[in-house]
Amino acid sequence: MQATDHQEIREAVRRLCADYPGDYWRDLDNDMRYPTEFVAALTESGFLSALIPEQYGGSGLGLSAAAAILEEIQHAGCNGGACHAQMYVMGTVLRHGSEEQKQHWLPQIAAGKIRMQAFGVTEPTSGTDTTSLRTFARRDGDHYVVSGQKIWTSRAEHSDLMLLLCRTTPKEQTAKRTDGLTVLLVDMREALGNGMEIRPIRTMMNHSTTEIFFDGLRVPVANRIGEEGKGFRYILSGMNAERILIAAECVGDSKWFIEKATAYAKERVVFGRPIGQNQGIQFPIAKAYAQMRAAELMVREALRRYEAGENPGAEANMAKMLGADASFEAANVCVQTHGGFGFAQEYDVERKFRETRLYQVAPISTNLILAFLAEHVLGLPRSY
Numbered sequence: 001m002q003a004t005d006h007q008e009i010r011e012a013v014r015r016l017c018a019d020y021p022g023d024y025w026r027d028l029d030n031d032m033r034y035p036t037e038f039v040a041a042l043t044e045s046g047f048l049s050a051l052i053p054e055q056y057g058g059s060g061l062g063l064s065a066a067a068a069i070l071e072e073i074q075h076a077g078c079n080g081g082a083c084h085a086q087m088y089v090m091g092t093v094l095r096h097g098s099e100e101q102k103q104h105w106l107p108q109i110a111a112g113k114i115r116m117q118a119f120g121v122t123e124p125t126s127g128t129d130t131t132s133l134r135t136f137a138r139r140d141g142d143h144y145v146v147s148g149q150k151i152w153t154s155r156a157e158h159s160d161l162m163l164l165l166c167r168t169t170p171k172e173q174t175a176k177r178t179d180g181l182t183v184l185l186v187d188m189r190e191a192l193g194n195g196m197e198i199r200p201i202r203t204m205m206n207h208s209t210t211e212i213f214f215d216g217l218r219v220p221v222a223n224r225i226g227e228e229g230k231g232f233r234y235i236l237s238g239m240n241a242e243r244i245l246i247a248a249e250c251v252g253d254s255k256w257f258i259e260k261a262t263a264y265a266k267e268r269v270v271f272g273r274p275i276g277q278n279q280g281i282q283f284p285i286a287k288a289y290a291q292m293r294a295a296e297l298m299v300r301e302a303l304r305r306y307e308a309g310e311n312p313g314a315e316a317n318m319a320k321m322l323g324a325d326a327s328f329e330a331a332n333v334c335v336q337t338h339g340g341f342g343f344a345q346e347y348d349v350e351r352k353f354r355e356t357r358l359y360q361v362a363p364i365s366t367n368l369i370l371a372f373l374a375e376h377v378l379g380l381p382r383s384y
């Protein structure tokens with residue numbers, strides 16, 4: 001058994017998830033409500049502070065433990081999208097925050113008193129082209145004054161802290177386009193109504209995403225993470241972890257779809273025999289299984305390298321792409337296997353189908369992963 005298996009953690013997560021069955025998620029989905037009870041249970045059990053070092057009140061586990069937790073959440077039919085950001089946003093604060101900041105924030109997060117679930121990078125005009133973002137933080141004494149707009153800032157209404165990437169030097173005045181970006185930790189409890197406004201965006205799945213408007217929001221300089229102007233590097237340093245964790249979620253989704261499809265194929269009888277006796281039903285499920293296993297292997301390889309202190313940029317990206325492809329393929333097969341019932345809410349298949357579709361686009365789209373591989377692994381000319 002590999003160290004990355006974390007069987008005890010997996011079993012504990014499964015037990016917790018059993019209290020949040022399909023009808024819990026269905027009701028939330030119908031009303032577009034946040035899974036407050038589920039997130040509270042995960043927090044109380046310490047799963048969301050798995051990556052916080054013990055000296056700050058967390059369990060000090062490695063990324064493979066976080067991956068196991070998120071995979072099992074998805075595998076159980078739940079939705080980790082409501083709370084996964086804390087796990088990967090944490091790394092930026094851990095690696096680049098000051099000792100004072102860590103001592104101030106991390107124990108509160110570990111104790112479940114506050115949440116750090118919001119990550120403000122994407123903007124409506126710049127999109128994937130992060131270095132073109134326009135939200136600007138102007139220095140004014142011991143504060144920054146922030147103006148601009150973010151979009152798709154998920155969980156903002158359910159988070160106390162937001163990691164915000166903004167410009168502190170206009171792009172035209174920097175030597176490199178990746179310079180002049182700065183990370184601020186925004187205390188959203190103070191910011192709301194004082195220069196920050198949040199507007200929810202309804203999406204095809206229940207994701208609590210929002211757009212955020214900043215108009216003269218004052219953020220103490222003490223809340224800057226690391227040095228001014230180096231924020232892009234800090235965010236980038238967390239990307240491998242983010243990709244690996246999302247890939248693990250996709251593997252969990254794939255397993256849920258494959259098990260659901262297999263069970264239904266065995267039990268549904270048409271023309272006097274189970275539909276699963278037909279190769280036309282069996283083969284797509286078997287293929288989805290093989291794709292899931294391949295993605296799972298790549299997740300493990302990315303985790304192995306990550307935990308050995310290497311920079312698994314290629315593996316993390318490939319894991320994310322293979323995982324997202326595997327989960328969407330498994331989702332499609334699951335709908336097809338269920339025939340008309342795949343579209344009925346009470347089977348949860350259509351909900352999970354909508355939820356897993358996101359991972360082809362966010363947090364990074366498939367095209368951008370292919371562009372990364374083309375440029376950084378294959379040495380082809382940069383396309384953008």
Ligand SMILES: Cc1cc2nc3c(=O)[nH]c(=O)nc-3n(C[C@H](O)[C@H](O)[C@H](O)COP(=O)(O)OP(=O)(O)OC[C@H]3O[C@@H](n4cnc5c(N)ncnc54)[C@H](O)[C@@H]3O)c2cc1C
Pocket residue numbers: 118119120121122126127128129151152153154155203207209358361362363364365366367368371383384
């Ligand atoms: C539900 C949801 C939640 C999200 N949560 C967050 C969050 O919490 N925080 C946050 O900061 N962001 C978040 N995002 C934003 C997400 O990361 C972006 O949507 C994603 O990175 C794509 O950016 P975009 O939507 O601006 O697409 P665009 O950049 O406009 O791209 C549109 C399409 O064009 C393709 N494309 C663009 N440039 C190229 C190129 N050079 N070559 C080939 N193809 C290209 C893209 O792959 C994409 O398919 C979320 C998005 C969604 C939908």
